[in-house]
Amino acid sequence: MHSLLEKKGFILDVDGVVGKGKKPIKPAVEAVKKLMDLGKKVVFVSNNSTRSRRIYTERFRGYGLDVDENQMILTTYATAEYIREKHGGSRIFTTGEEGLIEELKLAGHDIVDYTEADILVVGSNRGINFDIMTKALRMCLDKSKLYYATNPDRIFPSEDGPIPGTGMIVGALYWMTGRMPDCICGKPETVIMNKALETLGLEASDVVVVGDQIDVDVEAGKRIGAKTLLVLSGVTTEENLEEMIERSGLKPDYVLEHLGKLFE
Amino acid sequence: MHSLLEKKGFILDVDGVVGKGKKPIKPAVEAVKKLMDLGKKVVFVSNNSTRSRRIYTERFRGYGLDVDENQMILTTYATAEYIREKHGGSRIFTTGEEGLIEELKLAGHDIVDYTEADILVVGSNRGINFDIMTKALRMCLDKSKLYYATNPDRIFPSEDGPIPGTGMIVGALYWMTGRMPDCICGKPETVIMNKALETLGLEASDVVVVGDQIDVDVEAGKRIGAKTLLVLSGVTTEENLEEMIERSGLKPDYVLEHLGKLFE
Numbered sequence: 001m002h003s004l005l006e007k008k009g010f011i012l013d014v015d016g017v018v019g020k021g022k023k024p025i026k027p028a029v030e031a032v033k034k035l036m037d038l039g040k041k042v043v044f045v046s047n048n049s050t051r052s053r054r055i056y057t058e059r060f061r062g063y064g065l066d067v068d069e070n071q072m073i074l075t076t077y078a079t080a081e082y083i084r085e086k087h088g089g090s091r092i093f094t095t096g097e098e099g100l101i102e103e104l105k106l107a108g109h110d111i112v113d114y115t116e117a118d119i120l121v122v123g124s125n126r127g128i129n130f131d132i133m134t135k136a137l138r139m140c141l142d143k144s145k146l147y148y149a150t151n152p153d154r155i156f157p158s159e160d161g162p163i164p165g166t167g168m169i170v171g172a173l174y175w176m177t178g179r180m181p182d183c184i185c186g187k188p189e190t191v192i193m194n195k196a197l198e199t200l201g202l203e204a205s206d207v208v209v210v211g212d213q214i215d216v217d218v219e220a221g222k223r224i225g226a227k228t229l230l231v232l233s234g235v236t237t238e239e240n241l242e243e244m245i246e247r248s249g250l251k252p253d254y255v256l257e258h259l260g261k262l263f264e
Numbered sequence: 265m266h267s268l269l270e271k272k273g274f275i276l277d278v279d280g281v282v283g284k285g286k287k288p289i290k291p292a293v294e295a296v297k298k299l300m301d302l303g304k305k306v307v308f309v310s311n312n313s314t315r316s317r318r319i320y321t322e323r324f325r326g327y328g329l330d331v332d333e334n335q336m337i338l339t340t341y342a343t344a345e346y347i348r349e350k351h352g353g354s355r356i357f358t359t360g361e362e363g364l365i366e367e368l369k370l371a372g373h374d375i376v377d378y379t380e381a382d383i384l385v386v387g388s389n390r391g392i393n394f395d396i397m398t399k400a401l402r403m404c405l406d407k408s409k410l411y412y413a414t415n416p417d418r419i420f421p422s423e424d425g426p427i428p429g430t431g432m433i434v435g436a437l438y439w440m441t442g443r444m445p446d447c448i449c450g451k452p453e454t455v456i457m458n459k460a461l462e463t464l465g466l467e468a469s470d471v472v473v474v475g476d477q478i479d480v481d482v483e484a485g486k487r488i489g490a491k492t493l494l495v496l497s498g499v500t501t502e503e504n505l506e507e508m509i510e511r512s513g514l515k516p517d518y519v520l521e522h523l524g525k526l527f528e
Contacts, residue, residue, distance in 0.1 A: 126394045133392075134427045137419070141426060154440045155401070162405060163398050168436045175435020176418045176428060 002262045004229060004254060009200040009207040010035055011073075011193070011226070014046040014056070016212030016234015017259060021159045024063040025233050027260025032065055034263055041200045045073045045193070047186040047216065049123035049150035049166050051099040052106075053077050070199060075150040075186035076100045078195045079121060080107035082185055083148060091116055095136050095169055096123030100150065114139050122173070122181065123150040124166040133172065140177040147179065151186025153216070157235060187211075188219035197224065210259065212236055215248045222250065233258040266526045268493060268518060273305040273464040273471040275337075275457070275490070278320070280476030280498015281523060282308065285423045288327040289497050291524025296329055298527055305464045309337045309457070311450040311480065313387035313414035313430050315363040316370075317341050334463060339414040339450035340364045342459045343385060344371035346449055347412060355380055359400050359433055360387030364414065378403050386437070386445065387414040388430040397436065404441040411443065415450025417480070421499060451475075452483035461488065474523065476500055479512045486514060497522040 012018060018028050035042055044056070044067075053072040060067045076096075080103040083090055089108035093116075094100055100123040101111055114120075114135035122136065139145045153165035166186075174180055185191040197204060204225040211217020212234025221228035230236060230252035236244050238257075245251055256262065276282060282292050299306055308320070308331075317336035324331045340360075344367040347354055353372035357380075358364055364387040365375055378384075378399035386400065403409045417429035430450075438444055449455040461468060468490040475481020476498025485492035494500060494516035500508050502521075509515055520526065 128392075128394050128397070130390045130392050130428065133432060134425075137428055137432075138425060161398075161402060164394065164401055164436070164440060168397060168401075168440055171439020172428070172432045172436040175439065176432055 002254075004208050004227065005038070005040075005262060007040075007206060007208045007227065009041040009202040010043075011196045011200070011207055011209045011221070012042060012044050012259075013187075013211035013213075013217045014044050014048070017210055017231055018044065019059070019063070020234070022059065025258060028231075028233065028258055029063045029065060031259040031262055036066070041202065043071045043073050043196050043199050045187065045196050047075050047151035047153050047166075047192075049075050049079075049100055049186070050097050050126070051076065052102040054102070055099060073192060073196045073199060074099075074103070075192055076103040076123065077107075078192040079123070079148060079150045079185040080104045080109065081195060082183070082191050083119060083121070084108055087119070087146070090119050092119045092121050093117035093135060093139060094121040094123060095125055095128065095132050096121060096150065097125045097127060117145070119146040119148060121148045121150070122166060122169050124156075124164070124169070128169065133169070136169065136173060137176055140173050140179045147181045149181040149184045149186075152184050152189070153186070187216045188223060190220070190223050193220050193224045214244045214250050214252065218250050218252045219248065227254070228252045229254045229256060231256050231258050266518075268472050268491065269302070269304075269526060271304075271470060271472045271491065273466040274299055274307075275460045275464070275471055275473045275485070276306060276308050276523075277451075277475035277477075277481045278308050278310040278312070281474055281495055283323070283327070284498070286323065289522060292495075292497065292522055293327045293329060295523040295526055300330070305466060307335045307337050307460050307463050309451065309460050309484075311339050311415035311417050311430075311456075313339050313343075313364055313450070314361050314390070315340065316366040318366070319363060337456060337460045337463060338363075338367070339456055340367040340387065341371075342456040343387070343412060343414045343449040344368045344373065345459060346447070346455050347383060347385070348372055351383070351410070354383050356383045356385050357381035357399060357403060358385040358387060359389055359392065359396050360385065360414065361389045361391060381409070383410040383412060385412045385414070386430060386433050388420075388428070388433070392433065397433070400433065400437060401440055404437050404443045411445045413445040413448045413450075416448050416453070417450070451480045452487060454484070454487050457484050457488045478508045478514050478516065482514050482516045483512065491518070492516045493518045493520060495520050495522050
């Protein structure tokens with residue numbers, strides 16, 4: 001048994017850790033089941049800014065995992081909750097798509113056009129267009145408007161090759177206006193991680209953060225002061241591990257081929 | 265009569281100098297007529313990356329100006345010609361819209377999908393979408409592909425407010441990949457200005473560069489070593505003139521309220 005199994009809580013990244021795209025990573029799914037059977041507290045943290053918790057819960061149940069919506073800490077949800085905690089129910093214009101809009105509404109926000117909005121929320125959108133970018137640009141130029149972004153990811157590795165992440169929109173707006181978001185909620189930033197700790201009801205010292213990307217997951221874990229486990233079932237591989245460590249200047253506490261190796 | 269009228273050639277910016285949007289600036293149009301009547305050589309240089317020369321020629325004839333397509337040095341045309349001069353007829357994937365595609369084809373290039381292309385040409389597109397951005401991203405990630413951009417403008421002042429310029433796409437790609445274009449053809453870069461000089465058949469010392477933006481037009485004029493005239497009929501106004509000079513660190517040789525003042 002791995003020494004990390006002494007920890008009470010596990011914050012698990014999704015893509016590259018539990019699944020790849022919509023497909024499960026089978027030994028990892030088995031490991032999640034065992035963790036829950038052992039009474040460990042488990043939450044799933046994802047920078048996906050286009051899905052709601054409901055969609056992820058359905059997907060995980062399809063893997064045979066008996067999970068609850070409350071265990072799904074997506075950046076859509078974390079962003080919506082954080083804005084509610086800081087500013088109450090707000091009038092929001094978002095670049096994002098259905099999953100983000102669903103979570104923003106569930107948190108009590110009104111989704112309005114940009115001229116009526118107090119807060120711009122940038123999230124990825126596969127339906128992004130010139131009109132949405134123009135509205136986001138005009139909000140950015142207005143210093144009286146608040147500007148949140150779900151996550152900073154620049155490129156997302158999809159099944160048929162790299163596609164733009166939320167960072168495409170953040171970068172375009174920065175290039176045009178010189179303005180960065182007032183707050184980015186996703187990993188490696190701490191908003192989403194603090195939400196995960198709050199949901200677990202645990203201190204960072206009782207928790208392991210597991211992910212497949214050093215500059216995203218390991219960095220996020222280190223920022224909250226938790227132990228970090230890097231798995232080589234996603235973006236980081238045995239081949240590029242040393243390069244990734246060198247480039248980020250960060251060393252995970254543990255490295256395993258995949259999550260199932262916790263039990264070998 | 266203004267001392268600039270001793271010069272043989274005039275390189276005129278379009279928007280904010282001769283017209284505003286589709287409307288003419290009447291005293292400026294009259295001044296252009298007088299310049300041509302005096303036998304001055306005149307070309308129009310624009311960073312507009314969505315129109316062909318044909319469209320601009322029609323618009324100018326509507327103003328009552330007897331102009332020829334060859335006098336229209338748009339960044340669409342300058343980019344298409346420059347690529348032909350450097351690489352011959354090429355296989356190009358472009359983010360741009362109809363006007364750019366028209367000029368690329370006229371210069372002998374083939375417009376193909378990104379997997380077939382050797383050169384990425386970024387131009388603005390009011391129909392920009394996730395699919396186009398994904399293809400441009402993938403070409404940028406491939407170091408064997410050349411990458412040209414029509415112009416660097418980050419924001420374009422439209423009639424109903426600011427809209428994204430070509431720079432939105434350049435900035436998004438830079439943010440995602442760390443890659444800037446191998447060559448930007450529009451002002452203040454020199455590709456388009458050299459094309460204008462070549463068309464005039466004149467040396468820079470015989471020419472005046474006229475524009476409404478210090479960091480675009482005046483800078484472009486200074487880079488080729490021509491005299492520069494800033495007009496206050498567009499982006500730069502009497503109110504923001506000092507700020508614009510300070511911000512850019514550039515001082516135009518002459519400043520006039522509008523082009524018509526050349527003859528007062």
